[in-house]
Amino acid sequence: xxxxxxxxxxxxxxxxxxxxxxxxxxxxxxxxxxxxxxxxxxxxxxxxxxxxxxxxxxxxxxxxxxxxxxxxxxxxxxxxxxxxxxxxxxxxxxxxxxxxxxxxxxxxxxxxxxxxxxxxxxxxxxxxxxxxxxxxxxxxxxxxxxxxxxxxxxxxxxxxxxxxxxxxxxxxxxxxxxxxxxxxxxxxxxxxxxxxxxxxxxxxxxxxxxxxxxxxxxxxxxxxxxxxxxxxxxxxxxxxxxxxxxxxxxxxxxxxxxxxxxxxxxxxxxxxxxxxxxxxxxxxxxxxxxxxxxxxxxxxxxxxxxxxxxxxxxxxxxxxxxxxxxxxxxxxxxxxxxxxxxxxxxxxxxxxxxxxxxxxxxxxxxxxxxxxxxxxxxxxxxxxxxxxxxxxxxxxxxxxxxxxxxxxxxxxxxxxxxxxxxxxxxxxxxxxxxxxxxxxxxxxxxxxxxxxxxxxxxxxxxxxxxxxxxxxxxxxxxxxxxxxxxxxxxxxxxxxxxxxx
Numbered sequence: 018x019x020x021x022x023x024x025x026x027x028x029x030x031x032x033x034x035x036x037x038x039x040x041x042x043x044x045x046x047x048x049x050x051x052x053x054x055x056x057x058x059x060x061x062x063x064x065x066x067x068x069x070x071x072x073x074x075x076x077x078x079x080x081x082x083x084x085x086x087x088x089x090x091x092x093x094x095x096x097x098x099x100x101x102x103x104x105x106x107x108x109x110x111x112x113x114x115x116x117x118x119x120x121x122x123x124x125x126x127x128x129x130x131x132x133x134x135x136x137x138x139x140x141x142x143x144x145x146x147x148x149x150x151x152x153x154x155x156x157x158x159x160x161x162x163x164x165x166x167x168x169x170x171x172x173x174x175x176x177x178x179x180x181x182x183x184x185x186x187x188x189x190x191x192x193x194x195x196x197x198x199x200x201x202x203x204x205x206x207x208x209x210x211x212x213x214x215x216x217x218x219x220x221x222x223x224x225x226x227x228x229x230x231x232x233x234x235x236x237x238x239x240x241x242x243x244x245x246x247x248x249x250x251x252x253x254x255x256x257x258x259x260x261x262x263x264x265x266x267x268x269x270x271x272x273x274x275x276x277x278x279x280x281x282x283x284x285x286x287x288x289x290x291x292x293x294x295x296x297x298x299x300x301x302x303x304x305x306x307x308x309x310x311x312x313x314x315x316x317x318x319x320x321x322x323x324x325x326x327x328x329x330x331x332x333x334x335x336x337x338x339x340x341x342x343x344x345x346x347x348x349x350x351x352x353x354x355x356x357x358x359x360x361x362x363x364x365x366x367x368x369x370x371x372x373x374x375x376x377x378x379x380x381x382x383x384x385x386x387x388x389x390x391x392x393x394x395x396x397x398x399x400x401x402x403x404x405x406x407x408x409x410x411x412x413x414x415x416x417x418x419x420x421x422x423x424x425x426x427x428x429x430x431x432x433x434x435x436x437x438x439x440x441x442x443x444x445x446x447x448x449x450x451x452x453x454x455x456x457x458x459x460x461x462x463x464x465x466x467x468x469x470x471x472x473x474x475x476x477x478x479x480x481x482x483x484x485x486x487x488x489x490x491x492x493x494x495x496x497x498x499x500x501x502x503x504x505x506x507x508x509x510x511x512x513x514x515x516x517x518x
Contacts, residue, residue, distance in 0.1 A: 018045040019080045026075030028065045035061045036251050048228040050237045053247035054468045055440040059231035063198045067104050081195040103189035104198040107439045111173045138169040145191050152193025159187035178205040178379040179331030199230035204465045207330040207495045234263040272425045272474040281485045285454050298355035304348050322487040326504040329513030344370035371401040375450035378461035387435025391445045394434050398449035420448040440466045461493040476501040
């Protein structure tokens, strides 16, 4: 039985043609991975299957919906194929207790604000109460299968990036859809959880659900039967799993060459905001919410020019540790922390701290407003603001443009941040982190969603900067192969372990 047929289809969004002549035939028992270089249309294809875009030619046939109508009495006149599809995007759509989406970046570190969001248990039960389809997935099961028991009383805004991913896929299953669409389901997950997801996806498939996921060609789970390769011209080439290899994918030609030493001299000519002996020093740092310990007895010192790799499983406190450095966590005042030669809590403002730091994280990507142009997003790095609210001078504008060229996003200068792909958004935020030549650069999972060419380019860029300046760096990743060479030193590697609650 055919599940989905896309036949000679032209798909458009906002007067832009996404696919001109798209073919895709998915049959019962098949699961598909969609791969390709960045910008090839992987996310657009998932959204097209869900029905988000206008079909101007050809046909998209949702056979699973026709089958469901034949076998069920549907009284809701608004019931459509979308009721039988769950889609997990790269960004969450959590709401607070008043059902608005006005979360902000620092909210998770402030208890009174963070408690305005639902708990994990409340969120799952609220979704379950609204479901219209019966099936094998229910609240107690997803809690068990996705190891959510320790998180049940935790507020949504306090979840780590990996914990959020687990919860959102669990919530999508509560709908018991016929088709499950997943956009990069392995990003943000530690090694153990990626292996667990591989087994979970196999179980989901065996129970009759069709899975279609956009993913890296190096992270295709075992239950995938077919691979669809999207090329830059949006041509789609199907392969059986056995006939596919990553060489079937065109390399991304869009990345520029690395800056020369002379160009780096210009980019890094501005002295970082100060000359320091110690950038970060932590003595027996401890963070606790009520009876829940997040960090315990952390001792760490970072000096100019050092490059530190930070690792640890999901929920081990990596983001909390970074927030103490970046000035966002109020419990920094209750700890013995020195930042940029100054004891924390001796009259400095968070802006005094932030001016010395370039920062990129999944949380910043999640909450950065989309109403600014890509150039304005990069320029906001001069002021450490979430959005641009001050006037930039000509020198700052030219520096921002140069970093956009280095990142390969110069063509998106005037494009709204919300209108570019997730990968281009991340590249904008990386340029934002580098634009002021900070004394300390913090990169929290910076390569999420990058294709092989973009990863290779970024790693080489970081190594070039490391060899050309005294910029200290912290790099967080669950994939050791993503680390630039300048971080591959066991003496500058700190690993957090999950505290047993």
